[in-house]
Amino acid sequence: xxxxxxxxxxxxxxxxxxxxxxxxxxxxxxxxxxxxxxxxxxxxxxxxxxxxxxxxxxxxxxxxxxxxxxxxxxxxxxxxxxxxxxxxxxxxxxxxxxxxxxxxxxxxxxxxxxxxxxxxxxxxxxxxxxxxxxxxxxxxxxxxxxxxxxxxxxxxxxxxxxxxxxxxxxxxxxxxxxxxxxxxxxxxxxxxxxxxxxxxxxxxxxxxxxxxxxxxxxxxxxxxxxxxxxxxxxxxxxxxxxxxxxxxxxxxxxxxxxxxxxxxxxxxxxxxxxxxxxxxxxxxxxxxxxxxxxxxxxxxxxxxxxxxxxxxxxxxxxxxxxxxxxxxxxxxxxxxxxxxxxx
Numbered sequence: 001x002x003x004x005x006x007x008x009x010x011x012x013x014x015x016x017x018x019x020x021x022x023x024x025x026x027x028x029x030x031x032x033x034x035x036x037x038x039x040x041x042x043x044x045x046x047x048x049x050x051x052x053x054x055x056x057x058x059x060x061x062x063x064x065x066x067x068x069x070x071x072x073x074x075x076x077x078x079x080x081x082x083x084x085x086x087x088x089x090x091x092x093x094x095x096x097x098x099x100x101x102x103x104x105x106x107x108x109x110x111x112x113x114x115x116x117x118x119x120x121x122x123x124x125x126x127x128x129x130x131x132x133x134x135x136x137x138x139x140x141x142x143x144x145x146x147x148x149x150x151x152x153x154x155x156x157x158x159x160x161x162x163x164x165x166x167x168x169x170x171x172x173x174x175x176x177x178x179x180x181x182x183x184x185x186x187x188x189x190x191x192x193x194x195x196x197x198x199x200x201x202x203x204x205x206x207x208x209x210x211x212x213x214x215x216x217x218x219x220x221x222x223x224x225x226x227x228x229x230x231x232x233x234x235x236x237x238x239x240x241x242x243x244x245x246x247x248x249x250x251x252x253x254x255x256x257x258x259x260x261x262x263x264x265x266x267x268x269x270x271x272x273x274x275x276x277x278x279x280x281x282x283x284x285x286x287x288x289x290x291x292x293x294x295x296x297x298x299x300x301x302x303x304x305x306x307x308x309x310x311x312x313x314x315x316x317x318x319x320x321x322x323x324x325x326x327x328x329x330x331x332x333x334x335x336x337x338x339x340x341x342x343x
Contacts, residue, residue, distance in 0.1 A: 011053035019049035031055070071126045072102050072317060075117060077109045077133035081232065081261055082289040083306060087132055090310025098318050100127060107133050109203070109232075111141055118147040122154065128317025131160040131168075132310075140168065159316045161309065162204060169316045170324065171309060175205050176212035178302040178331035179286060182256070183216025185333050186284060186300075190342030191217075191254040194225035197240045197266055198258045199232050206232070206258045209286055213256050225256070232258065237265025238272075245273045251280050252342055260285035260292040260301055267295060267338070282339040297337035305329050 017027035022042050029038050030046040038046075049055075072095050076084040088104060095102045105121070107114045114133075121129060129151055140148065140160070148158045152167040159169045186194070194217055199206035214225055228244055230236035237257050244255070255270075257263025263285030270277045277283055277297055284300040285292060292299035308329060316322050 011050075011055040013055070015053055016046060016049045016055050019053060020045040022046060069125050069127065070100050071124055072100050072314060073121045073124075073126045073129045074102055074104045075107050075114065075129065075131050075133060076104060077107055077232070079104065079106055081259075082291060083259065083261070083287050084132060086289065086306040087310040087313075090307035090312075091130060091314045092310075093307070094311045094314030094318075098314070100318070109133050111144065115141075115144050115147055118144065118151065122147065122151055125154050126151070126156050128157045128159060128314070130313045130317060131158070132313070157317045159313045161313065169322065171313050171316060172324075172328045173205075173304060173309060174328040174331055175208040175286075176215075177328070178304070178333070179209040179212030179256075180216035181212075181331070181333050182284060182286070182300075182302050183213040183218075183222070184220040185216075185335060186254050186256075186282075186339055187217050187220030187222040189335070189339060191252065191282065191339070192222050193250060193253045194222055195244050195249060195253060195255045196225045196227045196258070197237055197244075197255065197262050198227055198229050199236075200229055203232075209258050230262075232262065234261050234265035234268075237262035238269040239265075241266035241269035242273065245269065245275065249275075249281055252282075254282040254284065254339060257283065257285045260287045260289045260299060263299055263301075264291060264295060267299070278338050278340055284339050288334060293336075297340075300336045300339040301334050303332040303334055305331075 013027055013031065014024060016031065017024045020027060022045065026038060026042055027046050030043050031050060072091065074088055074091050076088065078084060088102070092102050105117045107117060118129065129148070149167050151158055157169065158167060159171060161171050161173060196210055196213060198210045210227065218224055228240040230240045241255065255266055257266050263283050267277045267283050270281050270283070275281050286302045287306065288301045288303035292301050
């Protein structure tokens with residue numbers, strides 16, 4: 001018979017066991033993810049009782065039973081950046097298929113904050129930790145590496161976009177190759193002068209894109225670009241573009257924003273300066289976020305399959321037999337109106 005008092009408060013595991021007519025240990029094995037087998041008839045009774053009583057599983061109890069909780073931790077630099085939003089949707093899709101919950105933490109590309117976040121997450125025993133923010137070094141910093149090793153020691157898997165290690169699985173994006181293809185395509189459109197709006201020196205993703213664009217652009221006939229450094233933000237793109245215009249930008253110059261967000265900020269600064277985006281100062285970016293298709297003129301860019309990147313990162317975190325793909329995900333140069341052909 002249903003325990004009415006259990007309905008008027010938060011139902012406990014004892015309430016579920018009593019309602020289902022099973023032992024507390026059996027109810028726990030069903031609801032807290034124990035690897036021990038339970039007869040299907042008992043499992044059906046426990047699950048029906050839990051649903052009727054509105055029981056919510058205790059994550060700490062699940063972590064104790066399984067060794068890890070049903071949580072995937074996704075660490076991003078900036079939740080307002082559409083790049084991370086699209087990537088997170090791929091992680092969430094994979095987590096839904098695996099019956100897991102995604103929790104998101106913002107690091108702002110601050111190494112100390114990243115360490116603090118991972119240390120705090122260790123107490124939750126996450127099933128996996130995905131490091132999505134671009135790093136300021138090719139190797140994971142020793143203090144962070146130690147924290148990640150402790151996550152792995154408690155059964156969690158760690159995945160990074162970029163460089164991995166013995167305990168960190170890696171999903172690779174060919175930033176350099178994609179930017180090189182973009183630089184070559186832009187030079188083949190007749191552009192000879194370029195400005196690059198990059199992140200701070202040493203940020204791995206930015207440096208790879210800068211190197212690739214420069215290599216492709218100069219190999220196809222362009223001159224070495226002028227480089228301004230800031231951050232992966234729209235505000236930085238606008239500020240750096242305003243500075244470049246003040247220094248002098250000749251008509252027919254192409255500006256490569258290290259990401260679409262940076263390039264869109266630059267586009268606004270071009271307009272604010274009384275210049276015409278595209279016909280006067282051409283612009284291009286990287287990532288292919290939806291906003292880049294909606295601005296005028298539509299933004300030339302490199303398409304990164306961000307949702308698929310997120311999905312693959314999730315699979316790397318949960319699949320015991322996961323193997324790294326030796327072929328990077330395909331990137332595609334998309335030439336749009338922001339870089340019209342020049343005679």
